[in-house]
Amino acid sequence: MVQEYKNQGNLNSLLNHYNIKIMAAINNSRREFLKRTAVATAAISIVPSFAVSGLGHRAPSDKLNIVGIGIGGKGHPNLVGMNTENIVGLCDVDWKYAQNCFNEFPKAKRFQDWRKMFDEISNSFDGVMVATADHSHAIIAATALTMGKHVYCQKPLTHSVYESRLLTKLAAKHQVATQMGNQGNSGDGVRKVCEWIWNGEIGEIKEVHAWTDRPIWPQGLQRPAAMTPPDTLNWDLFIGTAPTRPFNTIYTPWNWRGWWDFGTGAFGDMACHVLDPVYQSLKLGYPEKVSGSSTQVNTESAPQAETVEFDFPAREAVKNQKMPAVKVFWYDGGILPRRPDLLPEGENLMADGLGGLIFVGSKDTMITGCGGFNARLLSGRVPNVTEYLRRVSGAIGYVDGPHEQDWIRACKESLENRIEGTSHFGYSGPFNEMVLMGVLAIRLQSLNKTLIWDAQNMRFTNISPTEELKIVTTDEFKIIDGHPHFNTQYAKFNALEAANGYIKHTYREGWKLPAMP
Ligand SMILES: NC(=O)c1ccc[n+]([C@@H]2O[C@H](COP(=O)([O-])OP(=O)(O)OC[C@H]3O[C@@H](n4cnc5c(N)ncnc54)[C@H](O)[C@@H]3O)[C@@H](O)[C@H]2O)c1
DSSP states (O other): OOHHGGHHHHHHHHHHHHHHHHHHHHHHHHHHHHHHHHHHHHHHHHHHHHHHSSSOOOTTTTTOOOEEOHHHTTHHHHHTTTTTEEEEEOSBBBTTTTTHHHSSTTTTTSOOOHHHHHHHHGGGOOOEOOOOOOGHHHHHHHHHHTTTOOOOOSSSSSSSHHHHHHHHHHHHHOOOEESSSSSGGGSSSHHHHHHHHTSSSSSOEEEEEEEOOOOOOOHHHHHHHHOOOTBBBBHHHHTTTOOOOOTTTTTTTTTTBBBBTOOOHHHHHHHHHSHHHHHHHHTSSSOEEEEEEEEEOOOSBSOEEEEEEEEEEEEEEEEEEEOEEEEEEEOOOOOOOOOOOOOOOOTTTTTTEEEEEEEEEEEEEEEGGGGTTOOETTTTTOOOOOOSSSOOTTTOOTOSSHHHHHHHHHHHHHHOOOOOOOOOHHHHHHHHHHHHHHHHHHHTTGGOOOOEEETTTTSSSSSSSSSSSEEEEEEEEETTTEEEEEEEEEEEEEEEHHHHHHHHHOOTOOOOOOOOO
């Protein structure tokens, strides 16, 4: 198992470390889950997605036909988690990196260009799994949604706020089953956090702190020299919608995370896991203000450590628990929040190796690991709250499988009876917007202000049309004759145009998103 997944780097190794420890338990409960799903499938007269989406007719007992796009890394275990169904097509721009997944599903038709796959075999599949680099999620997922396909798309759902809004609206319009791949969202941790908070165990929460030790990949980099791409990689297809640039081995696989054109840095990578219990339990909606601060940020690459502060207005009470205005603080790159007074000395806030949360309430303080796991109150009191939210069987830790199966269940349910996937785009789209607001706060920090957000219109209201944004391009530091010498160069942009470009990207010639419904 470790061998199989090791090419996904440290995060997945770590997640797999969790997986291995609980694998026996999971396998059992997953087998149980699949058995139960099969029974439920027979009992509730499932209408296949083909019939729902008008693409054809199939017997209710049929398996789904799924294609995977971006299968060299996380896409591989995602598809293994879906292997109760038929995996009929595989697409990757890098056929060498994709080889393990090709071997796993030898019957699937292989492609390098997802557009070609959609053209050639669209009548043969119901659902699409997307696990490419972040910048290409939206174009693939949006195209699939407009074709009436069910979509499972990795986190962060998209690279820009506009793209998240688009996927949210397209999913609602086309009424297909969707799921963002933040698998911790299917776990019990987030449900327990919700149940405790909504039961009033923590009281009114006005402050939350969230952190991760990421990045564990290179960030804070300047653009490297050009290299010739290997024959097995179609670099132009990897670039896709982004501005073109010469190849270098530093970008793909995996390390694209740290480059602004392709990834979203540590915040975008981890916040969909870490902040999920906060977004869900506090029903945050859209922030009204955001500000960021970080180590040096440049035009190319995300910084090595970031802090972001969000302001959310008061929301409607949930089960009598008031939801006052709340501040959410984010820390990454190894920075941790101030230790709460009641936290025992010696307790490591990064004990789970992923991140954690502190909810500061009027009645108590709750501390959890990433994904809301191991929630406890710092007072030592143990709430006695009966579980009532739907549980996803087998979803323990960050194991792959149950979250994918929750999407498959939703795909198979008829529209009228469908219980949406736990991280369906109606939830994860707006949540992902919050995550991307954190990235915006970092990229716009040299404006030296708290940014005010008009969520409805996806724009900042306090950037003037003439304001300038100055960002480092290159930075050199040398000691000459015992004296430090700095050579820091900056690029200057119109701030409003830059902000709007980060919010809604201009795609490269030849690439176009479907229209906003
Ligand atoms: N939920 C999790 O625990 C988790 C863990 C790891 C990664 N992820 C997410 O999964 C996605 C992929 O991350 P990864 O670590 O697997 O990266 P990766 O670089 O290891 O794998 C991405 C794969 O997509 C391929 N690819 C890139 N652009 C493509 C395109 N346009 N068409 C087809 N194939 C393309 C690459 O060649 C590669 O095989 C990211 O969005 C990441 O955030 C989620």
